[in-house]
Amino acid sequence: xxxxxxxxxxxxxxxxxxxxxxxxxxxxxxxxxxxxxxxxxxxxxxxxxxxxxxxxxxxxxxxxxxxxxxxxxxxxxxxxxxxxxxxxxxxxxxxxxxxxxxxxxxxxxxxxxxxxxxxxxxxxxxxxxxxxxxxxxxxxxxxxxxxxxxxxxxxxxxxxxxxxxxxxxxxxxxxxxxxxxxxxxxxxxxxxxxxxxxxxxxxxxxxxxxxxxxxxxxxxxxxxxxxxxxxxxxxxxxxxxxxxxxxxxxxxxxxxxxxxxxxxxxxxxxxxxxxxxxxxxxxxxxxxxxxxxxxxxxxxxxxxxxxxxxxxxxxxxxxxxxxxxxxxxxxxxxxxxxxxxxxxxxxxxxxxxxxxxxxxxxxxxxxxxxxxxxxxxxxxxxxxxxxxxxxxxxxxxxxxxxxxxxxxxxxxxxxxxxxxxxxxxxxxxxxxxxxxxxxxxxxxxxxxxxxxxxxxxxxxxxxxxxxxxxxxxxxxxxxxxxxxxxxxxxxxxxxxxxxxxxxxxxxxxxxxxxxxxxxxxxxxxxxxxxxxxxxxxxxxxxxxxxxxxxxxxxxxxxxxxxxxxxxxxxxxxxxxxxxxxxxxxxxxxxxxxxxxxxxxxxxxxxxxxxxxxxxxxxxxxxxxxxxxxxxxxxxxxxxxxxxxxxxxxxxxxxxxxxxxxxxxxxxxxxxxxxxxxxxxxxxxxxxxxxxxxxxxxxxxxxxxxxxxxxxxxxxxxxxxxxxxxxxxxxxxxxxxxxxxxxxxxxxxxxxxxxxxxxxxx
Amino acid sequence: xxxxxxxxxxxxxxxxxxxxxxxxxxxxxxxxxxxxxxxxxxxxxxxxxxxxxxxxxxxxxxxxxxxxxxxxxxxxxxxxxxxxxxxxxxxxxxxxxxxxxxxxxxxxxxxxxxxxxxxxxxxxxxxxxxxxxxxxxxxxxxxxxxxxxxxxxxxxxxxxxxxxxxxxxxxxxxxxxxxxxxxxxxxxxxxx
Numbered sequence: 016x017x018x019x020x021x022x023x024x025x026x027x028x029x030x031x032x033x034x035x036x037x038x039x040x041x042x043x044x045x046x047x048x049x050x051x052x053x054x055x056x057x058x059x060x061x062x063x064x065x066x067x068x069x070x071x072x073x074x075x076x077x078x079x080x081x082x083x084x085x086x087x088x089x090x091x092x093x094x095x096x097x098x099x100x101x102x103x104x105x106x107x108x109x110x111x112x113x114x115x116x117x118x119x120x121x122x123x124x125x126x127x128x129x130x131x132x133x134x135x136x137x138x139x140x141x142x143x144x145x146x147x148x149x150x151x152x153x154x155x156x157x158x159x160x161x162x163x164x165x166x167x168x169x170x171x172x173x174x175x176x177x178x179x180x181x182x183x184x185x186x187x188x189x190x191x192x193x194x195x196x197x198x199x200x201x202x203x204x205x206x207x208x209x210x211x212x213x214x215x216x217x218x219x220x221x222x223x224x225x226x227x228x229x230x231x232x233x234x235x236x237x238x239x240x241x242x243x244x245x246x247x248x249x250x251x252x253x254x255x256x257x258x259x260x261x262x263x264x265x266x267x268x269x270x271x272x273x274x275x276x277x278x279x280x281x282x283x284x285x286x287x288x289x290x291x292x293x294x295x296x297x298x299x300x301x302x303x304x305x306x307x308x309x310x311x312x313x314x315x316x317x318x319x320x321x322x323x324x325x326x327x328x329x330x331x332x333x334x335x336x337x338x339x340x341x342x343x344x345x346x347x348x349x350x351x352x353x354x355x356x357x358x359x360x361x362x363x364x365x366x367x368x369x370x371x372x373x374x375x376x377x378x379x380x381x382x383x384x385x386x387x388x389x390x391x392x393x394x395x396x397x398x399x400x401x402x403x404x405x406x407x408x409x410x411x412x413x414x415x416x417x418x419x420x421x422x423x424x425x426x427x428x429x430x431x432x433x434x435x436x437x438x439x440x441x442x443x444x445x446x447x448x449x450x451x452x453x454x455x456x457x458x459x460x461x462x463x464x465x466x467x468x469x470x471x472x473x474x475x476x477x478x479x480x481x482x483x484x485x486x487x488x489x490x491x492x493x494x495x496x497x498x499x500x501x502x503x504x505x506x507x508x509x510x511x512x513x514x515x516x517x518x519x520x521x522x523x524x525x526x527x528x529x530x531x532x533x534x535x536x537x538x539x540x541x542x543x544x545x546x547x548x549x550x551x552x553x554x555x556x557x558x559x560x561x562x563x564x565x566x567x568x569x570x571x572x573x574x575x576x577x578x579x580x581x582x583x584x585x586x587x588x589x590x591x592x593x594x595x596x597x598x599x600x601x602x603x604x605x606x607x608x609x610x611x612x613x614x615x616x617x618x619x620x621x622x623x624x625x626x627x628x629x630x631x632x633x634x635x636x637x638x639x640x641x642x643x644x645x646x647x648x649x650x651x652x653x654x655x656x657x658x659x660x661x662x663x664x665x666x667x668x669x670x671x672x673x674x675x676x677x678x679x680x681x682x683x684x685x686x687x688x689x690x691x692x693x694x695x696x697x698x699x700x701x702x703x704x705x706x707x708x709x710x711x712x713x714x715x716x717x718x719x720x721x722x723x724x725x726x727x728x729x730x731x732x733x734x735x736x737x738x739x740x741x742x743x744x745x746x747x748x749x750x751x752x753x754x755x756x757x758x759x760x761x762x763x764x765x766x767x768x769x770x771x772x773x774x775x776x
Numbered sequence: 777x778x779x780x781x782x783x784x785x786x787x788x789x790x791x792x793x794x795x796x797x798x799x800x801x802x803x804x805x806x807x808x809x810x811x812x813x814x815x816x817x818x819x820x821x822x823x824x825x826x827x828x829x830x831x832x833x834x835x836x837x838x839x840x841x842x843x844x845x846x847x848x849x850x851x852x853x854x855x856x857x858x859x860x861x862x863x864x865x866x867x868x869x870x871x872x873x874x875x876x877x878x879x880x881x882x883x884x885x886x887x888x889x890x891x892x893x894x895x896x897x898x899x900x901x902x903x904x905x906x907x908x909x910x911x912x913x914x915x916x917x918x919x920x921x922x923x924x925x926x927x928x929x930x931x932x933x934x935x936x937x938x939x940x941x942x943x944x945x946x947x948x949x950x951x952x953x954x955x956x957x958x959x960x961x962x963x964x965x966x967x968x
Contacts, residue, residue, distance in 0.1 A: 018906055068818060075808045082817060084836060098836060100817065118944055125946060126781060126903045129820060129839060130829050144820070144834055146856065387824040394827070394845060397944060440826020459820065473824050613821045615801040 018152040022159045030158040033165060037061050038151040045089065045097075055092030062104040062167030063150050065092065066143065066460050069099035076616030091147055100144040102460060103128070103153060104167040108199035109177035109192050109219070110138035110413035114400035116160045117411065121396035123153050132396050134389040136453060136506050137216070138176045138413045139167065143460050166203060170211045170302075172287075175199035177219040178227035179412040179420045180381050183374040187221025188239035189250055191228075193340035194279065195219040198237075201280045201336050202287065210291040213302035216259070217283070220540050223253075229415060230540040231267045232258045232509065234304045235286060238540065240273055250276045256286060256316070257308030260503035262714070263740040264544045265305040268313045270320075280333040285324035289316070300714025360434040362444060365484055369491075370446045371429055374422070380429055382407075382421045383446035384436060388454060388472055389417030391441070398439045406432045415506075416447050449486070449493045449564075450479035453506065457499025457516060458611065463710055464499035466516025466527040466553055470612030472497050478557055490564045493577055494537050497529070501744055508544040509535045511577045512560060517550055517747055520637075520754050521599045527553040527611045530743070531593065533563075534581040543578075546651055546736075547743050548586045549593040549644075554608050559596050566592070586651050636753055639676030640746065643669045647742050650735075659735040663728070666735070666742040670719045673749040677706070680756070693723045706752050715741075715748035777863055777917055781903035783854025784874035785843060786959070792890040794849075796823035799831040799842050802884050806833060811880055812840060813873050838870070840877050851878045851893060854903060863921045867900070871925065872966050878959045895929070895962040896955065899940070901948040910947040915939050918949075926951050929962050 019035075037057070044054045071082045084098035091097050105120070112120075120140055124132045127149040128142035135141050145153070154164055166172055175195050182190035198217060202208050208215070217235045220227035230236030237252040251273045258267025274282055286304075293311075295302040308316055372381040384399065391399065399419065403411045406428050407421035414420060424432055436442040445451050452475050455461065457468030475495060483491065498505035498515040507513030513532035518525050528550040535545030551559050571580045581589075599608050609617050646669035653662035671689055674696040678685055685695055697720065700706035706716050718741035728734075800819055807816040814835035822828045827847050833840040838855040853874035859866055878893040900922070902908035908918070919937070926935045934954040941948060 016906065021906060073818070076804060077808055082815060084815065100834065100836075122905055122944065122946075126905065129822075129832055129834070131822060131825065144839070390822065390825050390828075392825055392828045392845070394945075395825075470821070473821070476824065613797060613800055614819075615804055 018155045022155050026155065026158045030163060031155070033163075034151055034154045034158060037154070041147065041151065044091065051090055051093050051095075055095065056169055058091060058147070058150075059169035060166055060171055061150070061154065062106065062164035063145075063147060064102040064104055064168050065095050065462055066099065066101045067458065067462050067464065069096055069101060069462070070094045071096045071099065074616065097147065101147060102456075103142045103145045103150060103164065104135070105140040105142070105157060105162060105164050106167045106174040106199075107138050107140055107162070107413055108175050109181070109195035110179050111192065111196070112411040112413065112419075113160070114404045114409045114411070116157075116162055117396050117400035117403070119156050119160045119162075121393040121400070123156055124396070125393040127153050130393050132391050132393065133456075134386055134391075134413045134417045134419065136415050136417060136455065136504060137174050138179075138415055139174050140413070141456075143456075163203070166208075168214075170213050172199075172202040172205075172208050172215045172217060175202070175217045175219070176228055176233075176415060178221050178225075179414040180372065180374075180422070181219070181221050181227075183376060183379070183381055183422050184221050184225075185373070185375045186225065188241045189221065191219040191221050191237070191239050194237065194252075194276065194337065197336040197340040198280065198283060200340075201332060202283060205284065205287070207284055207287045207291060211287075211302075212294045212296040213299060213304075215287070215290065215304065219252075224539050226537045227540055229506075229509070230255050230258070232260050232264065232506070232541040233267060234259060235283060236267050236540070237274075237279060242273055252276070252279055254279070254282065257305045257313070258541075259303050259305045260506060260508050260544075261303065262300075262501045262503070262711070262744050263737055264503065264508045265309075265737070266544070268308060270313070270317060276337060277334050280336065281324055281327055281330070282320070284330075285320045285327060288323050288327075289319050293319070298713065298717075300711055300717065359430045360437045360442065362437075362442070363430055363433050366433055366442060366444045367429065369444050369448055373426075376423070378426050379422075380424050380426050382424050382429065382432055382436075383414070384419045384421065384441050385443040385446045385451055386418050386441070387443070387476060388452070388469055391419070395439050395441060398435075399441070402432060402435055406435075416451060417453055418446055418451070443480070445480065445483050445491070447494070448483070448491050449495060450476055450483045452476045452479075452495045452497065453510075454497040455499055455504035457497070457505075458614070461499055461504075463502060464516065465518055466499055466529060467611040467614055468497040468499040468505055468514075468516060470614060471514065471529065471553060471556055474612050475557060475560060479560075486564075487568055489571070489577070490568065493564070495560070496535075501530075501747065507532050507535070509537050509541050510545065511535065511537075512563065513545050514556060516553075517750070518754065519550065519552075519599075519750065520757065522601065523757075524602060524609055524617075525754065526599050526608055529553055529556055530747075531559065533589070534578045536578055546586070546654075546739065548589055548651070549597065549648070551593060551596045552599050552608050553611055555596045559592070562592055562596075563589075582655075585655055586648070590648070636676050636680055639679065640673060640749055640753070643673035643676060643746050643749070646672055647739070647746055650739050650742065654732075654735055654739060659732045660730040663730055663735040663738050666738045667722050669742050670722065670745045673746045674700075674719055677749055677752060680753070689723060693719065700752065705756070706748065708748060708751065711748075715745050718742070718745045777907060777921075779863060779902055779904055779907050779918075780855060780858045780866060782866060782870045783838075783852060783901045783903060784870050785845075785850040785852045785899040785901070786874050786878050786893050786895065787848055787850040787897055787899075788842075788878070788891055788893045790849065790891060794887070794890055796830050796842065796844075797821065798886060802881070802886060803831060803833040803840075806880070812877050814838060838873065840873075842881070850899070851881060853877055854901070856903075863918075864924050867921055867925050868928070868966055871898075871900075871929070872963065875959050875963050875966070879963065882959070893959050895957040895959055896953040898929075898951045899948060900925075900951060901946055903946055905944075905946065908947045910939070910941060910943045910945055912939070914947050915949065922949065922951070926953075929953075929965055930957065931965055933957065 086097045089097035133141045177195040181192045215234045218228035218233040220238045236255040242249045254270040255267035256270045370383045410422040452472040454468040454472035458464035493511040496507045496510035498507045514529035532545040536542040650662045650665035678695045803819045814837040817834045820832040830842045841852045843852040908914045930953040
C-alpha cells in the first residue's frame with residue numbers, strides 16, 4: 016500500500032496527475048536523464064527548495080568539511096546534492112486554512128520534516144529538512160485536502176496573500192478573501208504565467224490605511240473599493256503594480272483607481288502577459304516587474320497592459336471564478352459559542368489587549384495566536400485545529416507576522432479559548448507587538464543567509480517578552496523585523512526597527528553584523544520604507560534596541576510616533592549611538608562577538624591565529640571603505656534635508672569611492688577621475704567577475720555602472736532614494752569582495768593587472 | 777512490516793537547571809568530532825517552542841534531539857531513511873543509536889551529574905501513518921518484534937508494553953521494565 020493507492024479518488028485528477036509527473040521527473044533525474052538546471056526549476060515550481068549546506072560543504076567551526084551523503088554524485092540542481100535536506104514551501108492562498116488541512120500539515124511535518132510547521136512572512140507554511148524523495152507523498156497528502164505546492168517557489172506567481180481579518184474587519188470596504196482565492200486559482204498554472212523571468216507576488220487588502228495585505232510591497236496589489244453608481248454599490252479595486260522589497264525596495268505605483276471586480280482577473284492576465292513578454296530574463300537582479308516599470312514608466316506600462324487586455328480572448332473563468340469564490344465565502348458567523356470556562360487563566364486581560372480584536376459582526380472576535388518565531392509543533396497544530404473547530408467554526412488564517420488567527424470566536428468563549436491556548440503553550444501576549452519579532456530563516460536553513468536572523472529574533476523575543484508588560488505602550492507597539500541578508504524576506508524595510516545580516520572583517524576575522532534600518536511603515540499597506548543608518552555587531556543589537564527605545568521615550572514629543580521621531584531627529588543624531596555600538600572588542604577580550612546568536616561556531620577560526628588583537632593592522636582598504644560609508648551616510652543626510660540632487664550625487668561618489676578602494680589593492684596610483692575609476696573597476700572586477708556575488712551575480716556592480724552611464728540624469732526624490740539603497744548594497748558588496756579576496760590569499764589577486772592601469776575601453 | 781521511520785525516546789531526569797540552548801554548543805561539538813552515528817549535518821534550535829523538539833541534531837539517516845514533547849524531557853532518535861535488515865534489526869538499531877547518544881550526552885562535562893538517563897521506561901514511536909496508524913491492529917502486528925526487543929533489553933526483568941494515545945497522533949508505545957536499569961546495561965544487552 017502506498018499513499019498514492021490510499022488517496023486514489025480523493026484528489027482532483029489534475030492535481031494527482033501533476034504530482035505523478037513530478038515523481039516521474041524525480042525518477043528520470045536519478046537516471047541522469049534530466050539536466051540539472053531544468054530539474055532545479057521543475058522542483059522549485061513544486062515548492063521544493065534548497066537549504067543551507069546542500070552543496071555538501073559546511074564550516075563546522077574548525078574548518079570547512081565535506082558532508083558525504085550516500086548519493087555522492089547525484090544532484091538535484093547545480094551544486095545541490097540529492098540527499099541534502101531541503102525545504103518544502105506550501106502555499107496557503109490568503110492564509111486560509113481548515114482544521115482538516117492543519118491536521119495534515121501536522122502529520123507531514125512529523126513524518127517528513129522536524130515536527131515543526133513554520134509560518135512564513137507571506138502566509139505560507141514551510142517544512143525544513145525534507146528529503147526530496149519524500150516530497151511526492153507529502154504533496155499527495157496535501158492535495159487530498161485541497162492544498163497544492165505548485166508554484167510555491169521559482170519564477171512563478173507565488174502565494175496570493177490577503178489581510179488575515181478580511182471579512183471580519185470593522186473598517187474594510189468588503190471581504191477580499193473570495194477575490195484572493197479566485198485570483199490564486201486563476202493564475203495557478205495559467206499559460207500566461209509560465210514564462211516569467213522572476214517571481215511575481217500578488218496581495219489583496221480590504222482597506223487603505225492599515226497594514227492588511229501590504230499591497231505597496233507587491234508586484235501586483237489590490238485594495239478594495241466600493242463605488243456608488245446611481246445609488247447602487249459597485250465593488251472594485253484600486254490596483255497597484257511594481258512594488259517589491261528585495262535588496263532595493265520599490266513602492267508599487269498606482270495603475271488604476273478603480274477596476275470593477277469582474278475585470279481584475281483579465282487585468283492580472285494582461286499584466287502577466289506584458290511581464291512575460293518584456294520583463295528581463297537574463298539578469299535575475301533586474302528581472303522583477305518593478306524594473307520593467309522603472310524602465311517603461313507607469314504610463315507606457317499601462318498603455319501596453321490595456322492594449323493587451325483589449326486583445327485577450329474572452330475567458331468564462333474571469334467571472335465564473337469570482338462568482339464561485341464569493342458564493343463560498345461565509346455569509347454569517349457559524350459557531351454559537353460554547354459558554355464560559357470555569358475560571359480565567361492568568362494574564363487574560365493583558366492577552367486580550369494585544370491578541371483579541373472585536374469583529375464587525377457583533378459578539379464575535381478574532382483571536383491571534385502568537386507563534387514564537389512563526390513555529391508551532393505538530394502537536395500544537397493538531398490542538399489548534401481542535402480549538403478552531405470548537406471555538407471558531409474552523410475559520411483559520413495564517414498571517415504575514417507569522418502568527419495564526421482564529422476568527423468568529425464568540426466573545427463569551429474568549430476566556431475559555433485563552434485558557435485552552437495557554438494549556439498548549441500558545442497563550443503568549445503581544446501579537447504584532449515589539450516582542451513578536453518577525454524573522455526569515457537566515458543562516459539557520461537559508462542558503463543566502465549571512466547572519467542568524469532567527470538567533471537574534473529569539474534573543475530579542477526572550478528579552479522583550481520578559482519585560483513586555485512593563486514597557487511603555489508606545490514601545491510595546493513597535494515592530495521589529497529581521498532578515499538574514501539584504502533580500503528582505505524578513506521584511507525589515509517595513510519595521511520601526513529593521514535589521515538585516517551583513518559581515519565585517521575585524522582584524523582579519525569575520526564578525527556577524529546587522530545593518531540597522533529605521534522608520535519603516537508597516538501601516539498603510541507598507542506605506543513607506545526605512546533607510547539604513549549603519550551596521551552594528553550582531554551581539555550588540557539587543558543593546559541598540561534598548562538604547563534606541565529609551566531615547567525615543569525620553570526625547571519624543573507628545574504622541575509622536577517612532578517613525579516621526581526618527582525623521583525629526585535625523586540620522587545625524589543617531590550616528591553617535593551607532594558609532595559607539597559599532598565597536599568590536601578584540602577577539603582575546605570577548606570572543607562572543609566572533610560568533611552569532613545561538614550558534615557557537617566562529618566564522619573564521621583559521622584566521623584568528625594570525626590576525627589577533629594586539630598587532631592589529633588596519634589596511635588602507637579598511638579606511639577607504641569606511642570613507643565610502645561616511646559619504647554614503649552624508650547622502651542620506653542630504654536626502655533627509657530634501658536636497659535630492661546632492662543626495663544622488665553624493666551616493667554616486669560613495670560608490671566610486673568604494674570601487675576605488677578595491678582597485679587600490681591592485682593599482683595604487685590610479686586617478687580618482689570617474690571614467691578611470693569605472694573603467695578600472697569594470698576591467699579588474701567585472702570582466703573578471705571577481706566582484707560578482709555568488710547568488711546576485713552582477714547586480715551590485717550594475718548599480719555603479721548604470722549610474723555612471725546616466726550622463727543626463729533626471730534627478731528626483733524617488734531616484735535618489737533608490738540610488739542610496741543601491742549605494743549601501745554596493746558598499747556591502749565591496750566589503751564582501753574584499754573578504755573573498757582576503758580568504759583566497761595571494762592567489763585571489765589578479766597578477767597581470769597588479770600595478771598598472773588595466774586596459775579598458 | 778516494512779516499517780523504517782521508527783523512533784525512540786529515552787527519558788531523563790535533570791539534577792540542576794538545564795537550559796536547552798546549553799545543548800547547542802555540545803551538538804556542534806558532536807558534529808566536529810563525529811561523536812554520534814550517522815552523517816551529522818547541523819543543529820536546529822527550537823528552544824522557543826513549548827514542549828517541542830528542543831534542540832535537534834540533524835543527521836542524514838535520522839535526527840537526534842533533547843526533546844520536550846508532552847512536557848517530559850528525553851533523548852530522541854528517529855530514523856528518516858530506509859535501512860536494511862529485518863524489523864527487529866531496525867528496532868535494535870534505533871534503540872542503540874538513542875542509547876549511545878544518551879551515554880555520550882551524559883558524559884559531557886557540561887552535564888556531569890546534571891543529566892541522568894534511565895532505561896526502565898522507553899517510548900517507541902512510528903512516524904508512518906500509512907503503515908503504522910495508531911491502532912490496536914498496528915500494535916498487534918508489531919507486538920512480536922516489540923516483545924523480542926523488550927526481552928533483549930530487559931532480560932530477566934518483567935516488562936510491559938502500553939499503547940499511547942489514539943489517532944491522529946502517531947503510533948507510540950511505552951516499554952516499561954519492573955525495575956530500574958541503566959543505559960550501559962541496556963547497551964550491553966543490545967550488543968549481545
